[in-house]
Amino acid sequence: MLFKGLIDLLFPQVCMSCESALHTGEELLCTHCRFDIPACDWKDSKDNLITDKLKGRVRLTNADALLYFEKGNKTQKLIHQLKYKQQEQISRYLGLWHGENLKQKSWSQSFDVIIPVPIHARRRRQRGYNQVEGYAKALSQVLDCEYNDNILYRHHYSRTQVFKNRLARTDVIEHNFKLKTKKTFEGKHLVLVDDLITTGATAEACFIQLSKLKNVKLSLLTMAVAA
Numbered sequence: 001m002l003f004k005g006l007i008d009l010l011f012p013q014v015c016m017s018c019e020s021a022l023h024t025g026e027e028l029l030c031t032h033c034r035f036d037i038p039a040c041d042w043k044d045s046k047d048n049l050i051t052d053k054l055k056g057r058v059r060l061t062n063a064d065a066l067l068y069f070e071k072g073n074k075t076q077k078l079i080h081q082l083k084y085k086q087q088e089q090i091s092r093y094l095g096l097w098h099g100e101n102l103k104q105k106s107w108s109q110s111f112d113v114i115i116p117v118p119i120h121a122r123r124r125r126q127r128g129y130n131q132v133e134g135y136a137k138a139l140s141q142v143l144d145c146e147y148n149d150n151i152l153y154r155h156h157y158s159r160t161q162v163f164k165n166r167l168a169r170t171d172v173i174e175h176n177f178k179l180k181t182k183k184t185f186e187g188k189h190l191v192l193v194d195d196l197i198t199t200g201a202t203a204e205a206c207f208i209q210l211s212k213l214k215n216v217k218l219s220l221l222t223m224a225v226a227a
């Protein structure tokens with residue numbers, strides 16, 4: 001396409017991880033980064049780094065992450081572009097990628113509802129979008145299940161970093177989430193989705209709310225997990 005060629009010439013697209021120029025047919029990540037970025041590719045959805053991190057805190061039915069996150073690695077650069085550089089399209093890109101992987105696993109067939117971790121309204125206004133939304137919607141599309149961003153609500157803005165120890169931080173974050181709906185979701189398999197799991201405190205706070213619903217199964221999917 002002549003027009004697209006011209007646009008590329010005027011505004012060259014660069015790889016969201018290494019910033020080298022993208023070739024025709026490459027989208028967001030160059031071919032090298034797409035294969036070189038550290039993918040988790042776990043065999044077990046019940047015993048892995050995420051279930052370990054949340055052990056004794058949340059009873060997870062399944063958990064999976066697409067990428068390993070480490071300071072300075074390709075995943076960190078990609079997530080940084082998504083969260084701080086207005087590159088919202090990375091969210092959907094990762095959702096389609098992760099969704100296609102998960103579709104191959106039999107356990108993903110039991111998912112009922114995909115729930116993005118809510119973002120506070122003020123943060124959403126600053127950023128202009130919830131960085132998890134595109135990912136969550138793409139997952140619901142590929143895995144053919146409901147997307148619902150109306151079950152959990154985040155109600156106050158916190159500067160959680162000031163709390164040094166995990167207990168204090170978890171305590172603060174926990175009070176930031178509320179459950180909006182009740183009956184309709186009882187008995188369902190609910191899948192919380194997030195961008196990055198580090199300590200798991202935010203996910204835990206969301207699960208504390210979701211587990212108030214009767215007979216639900218709880219699972220967690222994330223773009224990345226801190227290695």
Ligand SMILES: [Zn+2]
Pocket residue numbers: 015016017018019020029030031032033034
């Ligand atoms: Zn690259």
